[in-house]
Amino acid sequence: MKMEKKKPDSVADADAGEFFLKFYPELFRRVSAITGASHADVDDIVQETFLQAWRDRRRFNGHASPLTWLNAIARNRAMDFNRRKRLQRHAGETLRGLTHLDREDLPEEVLEDREVGARVRRALNDLPPEYTKLLLLRYLEDLSVPEIATRLHESEDAIESRLRRAREAFRKILQNEVRDES
Numbered sequence: 001m002k003m004e005k006k007k008p009d010s011v012a013d014a015d016a017g018e019f020f021l022k023f024y025p026e027l028f029r030r031v032s033a034i035t036g037a038s039h040a041d042v043d044d045i046v047q048e049t050f051l052q053a054w055r056d057r058r059r060f061n062g063h064a065s066p067l068t069w070l071n072a073i074a075r076n077r078a079m080d081f082n083r084r085k086r087l088q089r090h091a092g093e094t095l096r097g098l099t100h101l102d103r104e105d106l107p108e109e110v111l112e113d114r115e116v117g118a119r120v121r122r123a124l125n126d127l128p129p130e131y132t133k134l135l136l137l138r139y140l141e142d143l144s145v146p147e148i149a150t151r152l153h154e155s156e157d158a159i160e161s162r163l164r165r166a167r168e169a170f171r172k173i174l175q176n177e178v179r180d181e182s
Helices: 016-035 039-055 066-099 108-112 114-126 129-140 145-152 156-181
Strands: none
Touching: 016 039, 016 066, 039 066, 114 129, 114 156, 129 145, 129 156, 145 156
16 A cells, blocks of 8 residues: 655745745845845745745745745844844944044935934944044034134144044944944
């Protein structure tokens, strides 16, 4: 008597290898279209999608097709990927802008980005209060070094020196935050 292989009743009963092989090509195409990312990045997103799906497979209720379910997971992963890339790009622009902050303003799109704004606020909160005060006077209130020196009753050289240290400390905090997210 020949034993016939029983077809799985649900995603939870599926063979991991067969599940992967069945859905990988379509999922790869869709993630590639959503992100426009490199082959390696798309492959990473798809693999993360499969890992999450496999861990959560018992929660799959069957109200949609497995491909629809995978696409939803992949779409969320792709949005996370795009958000991380945007943050990295903005963080890079911010850090480049901070290098020349004493001579030029940050790009407008960087200043308008909510996540970058939150990151800047966190960095300012992590700075010593005297550095935060100097940066706010210089870049928020748009005071010149001589105006800050007059207001704080200090020499321009002292203000210039502390502003340099404040910018460097601010830049390091932002760099560490970007590195921690990667």
